[in-house]
Amino acid sequence: MKKTRICKQVSLQSLARGAGGTIALSLLISGCAVGPNFTAPAAPVKSENYSYTPSPTASQTEASAGNAGTSQTLVSVQDIPAAWWQVFRSEALDKLIRDALTKSPTLASAQAALRQAQENYNAQYGSSQFPTVTGSLNGEREHASAVSTGIPGGTIFNLYNASVNVSYTVDVFGANKRGLEGLQAGIDYQRYEVEAAYLTLTSNLVTTAIREASYRAQLQATQEILDAQSRQLEVIEQQFKVGAIAKASFLSQRNLVAQTRASLPGLQKSLEQTRNQLAVYAGRLPSDPGLPEFNLDALQLPQELPVSIPSALVRQRPDIRAAESLLHQASAQIGVATANQYPQFSLTGSYGFASTKTNNLFSENMSFWSLAGGLTAPIFNAGSLSAKRRAAVASYDQAAAQYRSTVLSAFQNVADSLRALEFDAQTLKQQADVESIAKETLDLTTKQYKLGSVSSLTLLDAKRTYQTARVSLIQAQANRYADTAALFQSMGGGWWNRPALTDISSATGAAITDNKAASTE
Template sequence: MRAYLTPLALVCLASPAFAAKGDSTNVPMPPTLVGNASEAVLSKPIAPASGPAQTVVAGERVALSWWHAFGSVALDTLVDRALLANNEIAVAKANLAQAHELARAARGGALPQADLGYNVVRQRLSRTLSSPLNDPAPTIFSLHTAQVSVSYAPDLFGGNAARVRSAKAAERVAAERLAGQRNMIVANTILAVIQNAMLEAQEKAARTALNSNRELLDLTRRREALGAVGKADVAAQELALASAETTLAGLERVRRTNLAVLSVLLGEDPGTSLPSLPALADLRLPDRLPLALPSDLLAQRPDVAAAAATLEGAGADVKVAIAARLPVLSLSATAGGTAQTFSDMFRVGNPFWTLLGGLTAPLFHGGALKHQQKAAEAALEAAKASYRATALQSFADVSNALTALATDGDALDAAKRADDAASRNLDYAQRRLRIGVGGTFDVYVANAAAQSARSQAISAIAMRLSDSVALFTALGGNVQAEPK
C-alpha cells in the first residue's frame, strides 16, 4: 500500500510565514510502539494451557489476504464475495472515480483553452437604418461567422499548480478511503462469521442444558408423585426449564440479527439463504501474528495515509488562496472570418483576428479574499491536528489489540477451568438428586452455573479469534484491489 506521508514542508509552499511557525505535525514515535503491552507480548509466545500458542513477530508486515491464516476455505469464499458485492465498497469506488476525473479536469484547466465557434444570422434592416450610399440598399441578408478562440492565463504565482496538487491529493484521499473500506469490510465479515460460530456453539450448549432440565423436571415430578419431594422442588425445576428456554430464544434472536448484518456485508437482502458458515472448530487460530514498526504502521494504515493526503491538499489550498490575491495575466487570441455566404468567409478581406493581453489585480473585494485565505489556513491547522490524532490512534489501536491478545490466553484458561469445574459440579448434583440425597435447588444452581461457564468458555475461544482479527486490522490490513 502506498502512503503519501508528506511533512509540513507543504506549508512553506503556501507561505513563508508558515515556515517560521515550525512543523507541528511531528508525531512522537512510541519506543516500543505500544509500550508495556508489546513488551509483554513479545517477551514470550502466547501459549495458554487450554489452547494453541500464538507468536507475535516484530517487524513483520501483514501478509496479502491475511484472513487465509484462519485456515477456512468457507471463510475465504465469504470474504471474496464481500469484496466483490459490498455496497459500501461500491460507493468508495465511485467516489474514487469521481476524484480521479476531477484531478484530470484540474490538470486540463491549467492548460491553454481553445474553442471553435460558428454562427449564422439572418437579418432584415429597416430602410431608414440602411446606409444612404447603398441604393437600393438590401434590407434582408445572411451573415456567416466562424472563429477560433485561444486563451491562456500563465501561472505566475503557482495558483494553478496548487489547484492541481489539491485535486491530486483529493484523489489519493479517495483511494486510501477505498482501501480502508475494503479493510473494514473484510474485518467485519470475519467478525460476523466468528460471532455466528460462537452463537451456534452457545445455542448447542443451551439446547443440551434445556434437554437436561426437561429430564430433571420429569424426574422431579415422578418423585413428587411418590412423596419424595414437595411442590417447591417441582416449581424450582420448572423455573430452571423456563430460564433455559429464555436463554435459547435470546441466543437465536442475536444469531439471526448477526446473520442479517452478514447478509448486508455480502450485498444480499437480510433473510437470503447464505452458504454454509464455518463453526468454531473450523477456524484455526493464526499461530504467527505480525507487528509492524512504527514507521511502517504509519505507511500502511489507510486512514493515516488519507489524513496525510488531506494535509497535503490543505497546504495546496492555502497556496491557491494566496495566489487569488495576486495579479493575473491573461492572454487571448481570436481568428476567423465573416461573410454573407459560407463559401466567402475566408476570401480576401473577410478574415479577421484579434490579439489581447491583460493584467488584472484584485483591488477591493470587501475582504473576501483575505478571509478566504484565513479560512484555508484554519483548514490546514485542522488537517495537521487530524493527522496527528489519526497517527496516535493507530498506535492506540495496535496497543489495545496486543493487550487483548496478551490477556486472552489467561482468560481462556480460566474459562476452561471454570467450565470443567461447573460440569463436574452439575454431574454430582444430578447424581445426588437421582439417588434421593440431594435437592432440586442444588441442581438448579449447579445447572445455571454450568450453562454460564460453558457460554463463557465458548466466548473466550471466539475472543481469541476476534482479537487476532483486530490486530490485523489495526496494522492496516493488506487487501488486494480485487479478489482473484
C-alpha cells in the same frame, strides 16, 4: 509546511508592454508557485520504539485446551498478508469474503467516489494546463438603417463568419498548479477511502461470522443443557409423585427448566439477526440462499500474529493516509488563496473570415485575426483575499489537528487489541478451568444425588453453575477470535500487499446503462 516560495519580482512597466511582453514574462517566471510545499508529517515515534503500550506486552500468550486455546506469538518482523482472514483456516469464510468483494455496495460507492475524483482532476488539468480552442460558424441576415449605411431606405444583407478562438490563462504564480495539487490529494484521499472500505468490509465479515458461530455454540450448549434438565425433571417428577421428595424441590427443577427454555428465543433472535447482517455485508438480501453457517470448531486460531513497528503504522493505516491526504489538500488551498492575491495573466487570440457572401468567405482578403495579452490585478477588495488566505490557513490547522487525532486513535486501536489478546488468553484459560471444575462437580453431585447423599437443591445449584460456566467459555473463545481479527484490522490489514481491486462500481454503472438502453428500445 515549508516556507512560502518567493517569486521573481517584476515591475509594472514590464507588465504593460503588450502581448509580446506578456508572453516573454510568462515564460520567464512560469513554474513559480506560491504557497507552502507539502511534506508528510513524521511518525510520532522513533523506528526503534517497538512498544504500543506503557508497559511491554507479553510476546506469547497463555495456552489452554481447544482450538481457541492455542498460544499466540507476536512477531514484529513478519509482514501482514493481503488476505489476512485466511489465517483462520476457514474455506467458507474465505469464499464468502471474496464473493462479497465483488458485490458490496459500500465498496462500490467508495470506488465510484474515486473515479469521480479522478475525472474531476482530468477536467481541471485539461482546462488549466492547455489553451482552450473553440470554433464558430455563424450566418445572419441583417437590415442596416439608412443612418448607418448612408443609403436611403437602408440595406439588407447577409453576413457569414467563421473563426477559431484561442484563450489561455498563464499560471504565473501557480494558482492552477496548487489547485491541481489539491485535486490530486483528493484522489489520494478517495483511494485510501477505498482501502478503508475494503478493510472495514473484510473485518466486519470476519467478526460477524465469529459472532454467528458464538451464538450458534451458545444456542447448542443451552439446548443440550435444557435436554439434560428436562430428563432430570422427569425423574424428579416421578420421585415427587411417590412422595420421595418435597414439592419445593420439584418446583425448583421446573423453574430451572423454564428459565433455561426462556433463554433460547433470545439466542435464536441474536443468531438470526447476525446472519441477516452477515448477508448484507456480503452484498446479499437476507432471504438469498447459500449463506454459509459458521461454527467455532471450524475456525483455527493463528499461532503467529504480525505486529508492525509503531513508526510504520502511519503508512499502513488507510485512515491515517486519508487524513494525511486531506492535510495535503488543505496545504494546496493555501497556495491557491495566496496566488489569488497576485496579478492574473491571460492570452487570447482569434483567426477567422467574415463576408457577406459564402462563395468568397474563405478568401484571403476576408480574413481577420487578433492577439492580445491581459493582466488583472487586485487593487481593492476590502481585505477579502487576505481573509480567504487566513481561512485556508485555519482549514490547514484544522486538518492537522484531525490528522493527529486519527493517529492517536490508530495507536489506541493497536494498544487495545494487544492488551485484549493478552487478557483474552488469560480469561479463556481461567474459564476453561472453571468449566472443567463445574462439569466435574456436576457429575459428582449427580452421583451423590442418586445415592441420596445430597439434596435436589444442591444438584440444581451444580447445574446452574455448569450452565453459566459453559456459556462463558464459549463467549471467551469467541472474544479471542474476534480480538485476533481486530489486531489485523488495527494494523491496516495488509492492503499494500494486494493487487489493485476490480472496480465493481463501473461494472454496476455499465449494467445500469445497458438496462436503460434496453428499456428505451
